[in-house]
Amino acid sequence: MSSEDDFMSGMSSDEDDVLQESENEEGSADDFGFDEPEPDLGFSQKEDVQKKKKIFDVNFKVYQPKDIQAQQDDLIDEVNMILDIRKEDAAILLRHFRWNKERLIEDYMDRPKRVLEAAGLGTNVAGPPKLEVIPGFCCDICCEDEPGLKSFAMKCGHRFCVTCYNQYLAQKIKEEGEAARIQCPAEGCKRIIDAKSLDLLVTADLQQRYHELLTRTYVEDKEHLKWCPAPDCQNAIECGIKKKDLDRVVPTVVCDCKHRFCFGCILSDHQPAPCELVKRWLKKCADDSETANWISANTKECPKCNSTIEKNGGCNHMTCRKCKHEFCWMCMGLWSEHGTSWYNCNRFEEKSGSEARDAQAKSRVSLERYLHYYNRYANHEQSAKLDKDIYNKTERKMTQLQSASGMSWIEVQYLNSASQALQTCRQTLKWTYAFAFYLARNNLTEMFEDNQKDLEMAVEALSEMFEKNVQELAEPKLKVEIMDKTSYCNKRRVILLADTADNLANGVWSWGIDF
Amino acid sequence: MAFASKRLGKELAKIHGSLPPGITLVTAEGFQEWLLDIQVLDANPIYMNKTFRLKFKFSPSYPIEPPEVTFLNTADRPVPMHPHIYSNGIICLDLLGQQGWSPVQNVESICMSLQSMLTGNTKNERPEGDEQFVASNRRRPRDIDFYYHDNTV
Ligand SMILES: [Zn+2]
Ligand SMILES: [Zn+2]
Ligand SMILES: [Zn+2]
Ligand SMILES: [Zn+2]
Ligand SMILES: [Zn+2]
Ligand SMILES: [Zn+2]
Numbered sequence: 095m096s097s098e099d100d101f102m103s104g105m106s107s108d109e110d111d112v113l114q115e116s117e118n119e120e121g122s123a124d125d126f127g128f129d130e131p132e133p134d135l136g137f138s139q140k141e142d143v144q145k146k147k148k149i150f151d152v153n154f155k156v157y158q159p160k161d162i163q164a165q166q167d168d169l170i171d172e173v174n175m176i177l178d179i180r181k182e183d184a185a186i187l188l189r190h191f192r193w194n195k196e197r198l199i200e201d202y203m204d205r206p207k208r209v210l211e212a213a214g215l216g217t218n219v220a221g222p223p224k225l226e227v228i229p230g231f232c233c234d235i236c237c238e239d240e241p242g243l244k245s246f247a248m249k250c251g252h253r254f255c256v257t258c259y260n261q262y263l264a265q266k267i268k269e270e271g272e273a274a275r276i277q278c279p280a281e282g283c284k285r286i287i288d289a290k291s292l293d294l295l296v297t298a299d300l301q302q303r304y305h306e307l308l309t310r311t312y313v314e315d316k317e318h319l320k321w322c323p324a325p326d327c328q329n330a331i332e333c334g335i336k337k338k339d340l341d342r343v344v345p346t347v348v349c350d351c352k353h354r355f356c357f358g359c360i361l362s363d364h365q366p367a368p369c370e371l372v373k374r375w376l377k378k379c380a381d382d383s384e385t386a387n388w389i390s391a392n393t394k395e396c397p398k399c400n401s402t403i404e405k406n407g408g409c410n411h412m413t414c415r416k417c418k419h420e421f422c423w424m425c426m427g428l429w430s431e432h433g434t435s436w437y438n439c440n441r442f443e444e445k446s447g448s449e450a451r452d453a454q455a456k457s458r459v460s461l462e463r464y465l466h467y468y469n470r471y472a473n474h475e476q477s478a479k480l481d482k483d484i485y486n487k488t489e490r491k492m493t494q495l496q497s498a499s500g501m502s503w504i505e506v507q508y509l510n511s512a513s514q515a516l517q518t519c520r521q522t523l524k525w526t527y528a529f530a531f532y533l534a535r536n537n538l539t540e541m542f543e544d545n546q547k548d549l550e551m552a553v554e555a556l557s558e559m560f561e562k563n564v565q566e567l568a569e570p571k572l573k574v575e576i577m578d579k580t581s582y583c584n585k586r587r588v589i590l591l592a593d594t595a596d597n598l599a600n601g602v603w604s605w606g607i608d609f
Numbered sequence: 610m611a612f613a614s615k616r617l618g619k620e621l622a623k624i625h626g627s628l629p630p631g632i633t634l635v636t637a638e639g640f641q642e643w644l645l646d647i648q649v650l651d652a653n654p655i656y657m658n659k660t661f662r663l664k665f666k667f668s669p670s671y672p673i674e675p676p677e678v679t680f681l682n683t684a685d686r687p688v689p690m691h692p693h694i695y696s697n698g699i700i701c702l703d704l705l706g707q708q709g710w711s712p713v714q715n716v717e718s719i720c721m722s723l724q725s726m727l728t729g730n731t732k733n734e735r736p737e738g739d740e741q742f743v744a745s746n747r748r749r750p751r752d753i754d755f756y757y758h759d760n761t762v
Contacts, residue, residue: 234713235672235673235712236612236615236616236619238615258673261612261673264673265674279711279712279713280711281711281713
């Protein structure tokens with residue numbers, strides 16, 4: 095391990111394998127270089143592609159709940175020592191200052207009284223919080239005054255019975271989801287309840303919920319921290335990309351739970367398209383969904399015999415069951431012509447100027463143009479789903495394959511790599527079509543479309559191999575082919591993303607439609 | 610209901626004993642809904658010689674949760690004109706919302722707050738967008754996020 099990694103090793107388990115080692119390296123904030131492991135490479139190329147820094151990847155770190163707790167505890171300890179105040183108070187002050195330790199210390203040194211007042215701590219007297227029985231006490235909430243009634247008051251002196259405090263806190267925590275800023279129940283009192291007092295007053299399950307909510311505010315208050323949006327995932331991601339950077343970089347991050355998402359907008363990975371473009375595109379698709387719906391339908395008619403064909407795999411190469419006609423699902427053209435002229439399938443040929451002069455034709459052209467890109471976008475989305483279905487079936491095939499061919503579990507993992515490559519590449523391809531929709535036509539665009547075409551061809555070729563049955567998959571020759579295609583797909587994806595990100599970072603893309 | 614009814618029982622006992630001038634209990638049957646009348650005591654021309662009827666609705670977790678308080682509109686009990694009171698009787702007052710509410714408050718203190726809110730008012734008008742709000746609102750008062758931008762009125 096390098097010295098840098100040693101420094102960070104407290105944040106990650108040392109059991110991480112060698113491939114993951116570089117993941118925890120931190121770079122400067124303006125460096126978009128990366129060290130994230132590519133999740134989906136064929137075995138053959140894994141090593142060398144992995145080590146290279148890529149312009150389209152950002153530095154980030156994954157934190158588990160215990161890491162987030164530890165970070166907060168460290169800050170609290172620091173403030174507790176520097177300012178010589180109770181840990182509970184340090185925690186309240188830090189939350190009040192949205193975890194900006196430097197500002198807190200500076201302000202506190204300047205005028206401690208005002209800071210304490212503003213944070214709801216008022217004048218402070220030392221001593222741990224405790225429940226008391228005060229003779230003659232009457233609770234202002236329930237109006238109970240029976241002797242022996244246990245009550246509690248914070249430093250502000252507003253005293254209420256334990257039952258009322260418990261009910262009040264339960265309402266705040268469970269119903270209103272509050273934690274960091276729960277005030278004293280007394281009217282107009284700004285005193286904020288601290289964790290130690292709270293633990294004294296509520297049941298264990300509420301304590302747990304309260305601390306969960308407190309932890310959430312830590313992440314929500316920090317610009318460089320975000321929760322992983324995957325359901326049931328409790329991890330947070332740290333990334334230095336700021337809002338103002340989002341027109342120059344697409345910050346895709348990968349959680350330990352494998353979820354790939356954009357740190358900028360929390361949506362699923364949408365490289366190479368920048369967040370704002372994605373937002374506009376999704377809105378457009380939602381607005382135009384009625385027009386576009388018919389296109390994304392899952393059935394089409396064979397161009398030769400008109401029998402209905404249902405797309406059942408991710409591949410665009412369709413063979414009509416009835417007449418054996420082979421055609422392209424995307425453009426409905428002859429498949430035999432696609433080996434070399436796939437080009438016609440990814441680029442929308444702009445209509446001639448004479449046609450565009452007519453206003454009606456113009457609006458038709460713009461609709462057709464949109465549908466061209468939408469069709470391809472939706473197709474990859476759909477195909478990715480179908481590829482996944484096929485993979486789920488393939489998992490069963492992998493088991494059969496092991497017994498049929500004598501291959502070990504490790505030896506059939508190439509199918510897993512191929513499936514992951516298909517998913518990731520289709521996700522990228524999908525967004526290249528949204529991206530292209532907004533692009534103005536120039537020679538940069540041509541390069542982009544060439545890259546897009548290369549990736550598309552690689553993906554379709556792999557997708558087709560992937561649909562083979564167990565007998566065919568058992569052939570050693572096909573295994574080698576699939577592994578080669580897998581690494582080729584990943585390579586094409588890297589090239590496309592690197593080129594696009596480079597131009598985005600340099601601000602040289604020109605847009606035909608503003609987003 | 611045990612929590613709310615215990616407290617409301619005690620409030621009721623106190624109310625039967627005495628209430629501040631201008632506040633009278635109409636009905637308090639059970640611990641779910643009470644009606645009270647209020648009057649503005651000084652010579653504010655907007656509210657002179659008028660009586661207004663308040664409806665209180667309590668949830669089982671009262672007074673931890675605020676009660677739902679609205680003005681009723683009947684033949685002899687109009688909804689008072691005020692820039693924070695909509696013509697359907699819904700009141701925009703921070704102490705009745707989750708943020709401004711304190712469980713130390715009670716029926717009597719709410720009546721007094723509303724009384725003084727009317728006493729100090731000089732504007733014979735409804736809140737902005739009253740018509741639209743009244744026409745479109747289907748939510749209960751407690752679920753509305755009022756923006757308490759002006760507590761001086
Ligand atoms: Zn009590
Ligand atoms: Zn207090
Ligand atoms: Zn996750
Ligand atoms: Zn984004
Ligand atoms: Zn056919
Ligand atoms: Zn085609």
